[in-house]
Amino acid sequence: MVAGQPNADFDQLHAGGYDARYPVTVEACEFPPGTIEVEGQTVICGTVSVPEDYARPDGNRIPLEFAIIKAASRSPAPDPLVYLHGGPGGGTLEALGPVGDLIFREHRRTRDIVAFDQRAAALSSRTVNCYxxxxxxxxxxxxxxxxxxxxxxxxxxxxxxxxLEEIRASDADLTAYNTENNARDVRALMTAIGYPTYNIYGISYGTRLALEVLRTAPAGVRSVVIDGVAPSSVFLYDDLLGPYADAADALVDQCAADEVCNAAYPDLRATINAAFERLINDPVPASRGQPEINMVSLFTLAFIARNAPMEKRPITAWLPRIFAELAEGKTDAYDAISTMPQPDPTAAFGDVKGLTEDERALVRLALEGAQAMEHLDKGAVAAIERLKADLGEARETAxxxxxxxxxxxxxxxxxxxxxxxxxxxxxxxxxxxxxxxxxxxxxxxxxxxxxxxxxxxxxxxxxxxxxxxxxxxxxxxxxxxxxxxxxxxxxxxxxxxxxxxxxxNSIEGFKARLAELGERYPFVLLFAEETGQYDKCAHFEPHPRDGFHDSVVSDVPVLALNGIKDTQTSWRWGAVAVETLPNGRNFVFPEAGHGSLIFQPCAADISVAFLNNPTAPLDASCIDDIKVDFVKPDDPLPGAR
Structure with a gap:
């Protein structure tokens, strides 16, 4: 391809796309597509017009914002990878650069990457905006x-x-905004932009949508990866706190399987509960030059921070000792780990504007995972950014x-x-x-x-x-x-x-599940404010769908990936999803949180191998190489000399 020349692969998109039922309009990308991307050559953005209600194709339309990022290979596989983002209602195009450059960098070597904001999400939410x-x-x-x-x-x-009144007055049919029509959108989008056969990678809600595609609109789907699995058969909102207890169980099992950890902390579940009970009754006051330690700060470190993709502190290795010390009223390990400095991997890239905290996290984790685009000479990156800035300045006249x-x-x-x-x-x-x-x-x-x-x-x-x-x-x-x-x-x-x-779901179901969890970990009973979702939902009209919570049955090859640190979706749920998928496989990753490929290169490698040959045996031995070196009670504290 000659620099500056439009990519001929995009000609049909400029002409309206490949399916007259779903017209394509090419538009400038709303957000920067990546440092080395060139719009019209390596990436193209636009909208696909789909029916609000597929039963009424001549009725209201929804413009779905999409982007295609071309494969690095000159001879790519014909079946691209479409990324289904989380939420629901989350969106992904605001982080388009990291998606193409970094998150799916290995997948992009041989495949085009398609990203889009789902109906009622981010750039595709204009039909349900409350101006x-x-x-x-x-x-x-x-x-x-x-x-x-x-x-x-x-x-x-x-x-x-x-x-909600404004949306209804705009003639939008809110009943048409659901996962079933979202699944039809995936098929419509892919045929409209010229991909009759494709693969899916879904994270979080995107896994639920991916499974719904297999149920509702499976034509053309070659393979599916679900990462951070939320199967429709799980009563997600009744079990909002279940993933926290499951993450604690995983830590207990890890410690029990480790000779050093098991010897030092032989009953870790009891120790965890003792630490929380002590802090509930007797928080450590602000002193030692440090803030107060209470049940919320411990919960945040053990379950929230540890699940954050940009987290670099060795929290897992130190958690058993932290729990054991706090149960005895000691704070040395907690203070040392909670105050460890963390480098900001985005510092060299300046402020990433226009992103939510979730999207900023996505940028950070992507940059970390790619080691700041190690395949490019730093001078080349700087030159490209300078050129883009110069071009922008040339356009901006008084x-x-x-x-x-x-x-x-x-x-x-x-x-x-x-x-x-x-x-x-x-x-x-x-x-x-x-x-x-x-x-x-x-x-x-x-x-x-x-x-x-x-x-x-x-x-x-x-x-x-x-x-x-x-x-x-x-x-x-x-x-x-x-x-x-x-x-x-x-x-x-x-x-x-x-x-x-x-x-x-129901508040009664939530409380019943909470009582079950409380038998293992009594401290979770104190976080029942998660019922706020039920309060919000009182404002909406329910529109239940028959069969929504039935397990999805499909012969399409499916790969389920789960991280044991994940507190948004339980690492146990991948196994639930593949129970009714004859060609489904399930892997669980230590030291991975929500979205395993974001945390572990091993997960990315396995998913690439799966996509290259979805029915072949997979070498997952790299999972065994992910080790946690648990610390002993007398090990030196971080930073100690």
Whole structure:
């Protein structure tokens, strides 16, 4: 391929795609596709138009945002890998660069990678966005701390009902947003972009969707990898705390199987419970130059931090000693591990803007796993980034739009009336729902500015070109996007969980399961605030689907991968999924959390071998090489001399 020349493989996509039922529109990638990617050559982005309801193909349509990342090979396998993200309602295109460069780097050597945001997720959620409700609460949303994944309870209660009313008033059929139609979307997308045969890699909710594809729309599926498995037969919300107890069980079993650990900590389950019981009754006060140690901080270290993909501290190796010491009121090991510094693998790449904390974590773990793109000369990466920056600077010249932005901002800040400023910001956010042009902007100026400010701004509007209007309306969309992301976190996951999954779960079922877990680990009873999901779902209308919780039966080869540190989906659930899959295989990985290939190269290698030949025997001996060197009670503390 000659540098600068469009990739001929994409010609049919520019012409509308391969299936007239699902038209393709090529668009610029919304987010950076990766350091060495060139849009139109190695990667292409766009939308596929699919029916909101497949039973009514002439009814409402949903634009699904997708990206194709071409294989590194000049002679790739004809069947690509489509990645099904988690959530539900999560999205993946905001982290497109890491997906292609790093997460699926080994898979990409021989296969194209397809990524897309599922219906009611991220860039594909425009048909269920709450623009008016977001604008009405934009000031409150702006006060939510950065990195917050869920709206605070009081704010959620105020926004959720108006949002659902706004969606219904827009003519969207919320009953059509479910995993069954999501599965049909996968098939529609792949035929539309020219891949009649393909492979699937699903993580978290993506595993549930992958299994639903095998049930609902299996045509063309060659093989499936499910990683961090959430089978539909599991009552997921009743068992929200089950994965924590299962992760504790795995640690107990690891220690019992290790001669050193078993000798030093012969009854680790009892020790774990004793440590939590002591902290519940008698937290270690802030002293020693360290903060308080309580049950929440211990739970966070042992189960949350250890499952984080960017975590580099040897937490597992030290946990038995930490539990044993805390049970006796000692804090040495806890203090040493909890204060260990961790390098930030993204530091050399600058701030990764526009991502949620989950997506930032995805970037970090990807960079770690790839060792900062070791296959490229650092100087080459720097040169490419500099060239991209130079090209961007060349495009960014002073414009009437910039003058308009500066003057309107100055006038708004000088107003001094908080209510007027709030109304101004709310109406500016709503510009994203309008077609770029002069009249919506004129209406906004006349509603919120007076005197010389109004005359100046109207004069600037009169001098604007189409490009200026595009910049202003893009600014409105960009400014509102972070607040819409917060709204999506409140709504889009609930669209799936509350409509189709929660009807099979119940607060009674949750409490019954909690009581079972409490017999093994009494401390989990103290984390029953997870029932917040039930409170949120009270706002949604349930739409249960017959057979939703039936186990999926299929002859398609399936590989299930599970990490024993995973506290989002239990490492036990992969075995549940493959029980009804005659060609299913299940592997469990030490020192892996949610999404095994993210934590362990061994998992990535096994999945690549499986995809290359889904029916061949797999060499999984690398799993045996993943060792944890448990520390003894008298081993030196980290950093000690």
């Amino acid at each position: 008016r409700d977001m604008a009405d609460h934009i000031v409150e949303l702006a006060k939510v701390p950065a990195g917050t994944r869920e709206l605070p309870g009081e704010l959620l209660a105020r926004v959720i009902d108006p949002c 414009s009437v739009a910039e003058a308009f932005d500066a003057r309107s901002t100055q006038a708004a800040l000088a107003n001094g009336d908080p209510d007027a400023l709030t109304a101004m910001v709310q109406d500016f956010a709503m510009l994203q729902t309008q077609i770029p042009g002069p009249q919506p902007l004129i209406d906004w100026v006349e509603a919120h500015f007076t005197g010389a400010d109004r005359e100046t701004l109207l004069g600037l509007i009169a001098a604007m070109t189409d490009a200026d209007f595009a910049l202003i309306f893009e600014s409105a969309t960009r400014d509102a996007s972070k607040y819409e992301a917060l709204m999506r976190s409140a709504i889009n996951q609930g669209i799936y969980a509350c409509q189709e999954d929660m009807p099979y």
